[in-house]
Amino acid sequence: xxxxxxxxxxxxxxxxxxxxxxxxxxxxxxxxxxxxxxxxxxxxxxxxxxxxxxxxxxxxxxxxxxxxxxxxxxxxxxxxxxxxxxxxxxxxxxxxxxxxxxxxxxxxxxxxxxxxxxxxxxxxxxxxxxxxxxxxxxxxxxxxxxxxxxxxxxxxxxx
Numbered sequence: 001x002x003x004x005x006x007x008x009x010x011x012x013x014x015x016x017x018x019x020x021x022x023x024x025x026x027x028x029x030x031x032x033x034x035x036x037x038x039x040x041x042x043x044x045x046x047x048x049x050x051x052x053x054x055x056x057x058x059x060x061x062x063x064x065x066x067x068x069x070x071x072x073x074x075x076x077x078x079x080x081x082x083x084x085x086x087x088x089x090x091x092x093x094x095x096x097x098x099x100x101x102x103x104x105x106x107x108x109x110x111x112x113x114x115x116x117x118x119x120x121x122x123x124x125x126x127x128x129x130x131x132x133x134x135x136x137x138x139x140x141x142x143x144x145x146x147x148x149x150x151x152x153x154x155x156x157x158x159x
Contacts, residue, residue, distance in 0.1 A: 004035040008043070011062045017092035018066050023084070026077075029070045040067045051129065054109040054118055060102045065095045105129075 002010070011022065029036070040063060047059045058064065069091045073079050079087070096102045105127075107118045121127035 004032045004039055007032075008036070008039050008063055011066050014062060016097060017095045018062060018069060018088060020084070020088060022066065023073070023088070024070060026074055026079070029074060033074075036067065036070070040064070051105075054107055054111070054114055056106040056108070057129065058104045058106065060094050060096050060104060062095060064104075065091050 011018075014022075024032075043061065043063050044058060047061060047064065048056060050056050069087060072087050072091070073084065076083060094102045094104060105122065107115055107122075109115050118127065
């Protein structure tokens with residue numbers, strides 16, 4: 001198998017949704033997981049921006065989506081082909097394409113009232129974020145049509 005660095009480079013040089021053939025088996029992923037997570041963390045740092053005390057925006061890439069896929073598959077001891085296909089299809093909803101950016105908004109914070117207000121706004125598609133790049137290019141407000149919510153003990157993440 002190729003090195004973790006080469007694997008990430010291949011993902012970055014490809015476009016479109018993540019393909020089934022790009023996924024590693026759980027055993028393969030586990031053998032490279034520490035290196036891949038370290039590379040992924042550095043990659044995310046360059047693509048993440050804090051919007052306010054409760055909101056963080058991560059501009060997705062094929063690498064961020066691929067790592068999320070591999071982590072979800074890791075949670076299953078022996079994923080079936082159907083489970084693999086479902087996880088692939090769900091995560092590919094946020095895979096960027098040549099035509100557009102995709103982003104994930106993370107909601108966190110200790111102010112439960114504010115966190116719940118943001119969750120409601122996202123679920124009702126009433127939260128808009130204007131993106132301005134280099135002060136020149138303005139994109140239309142971001143639309144949240146594909147959301148997934150995961151609650152954990154420590155945070156609430158909406159994708």
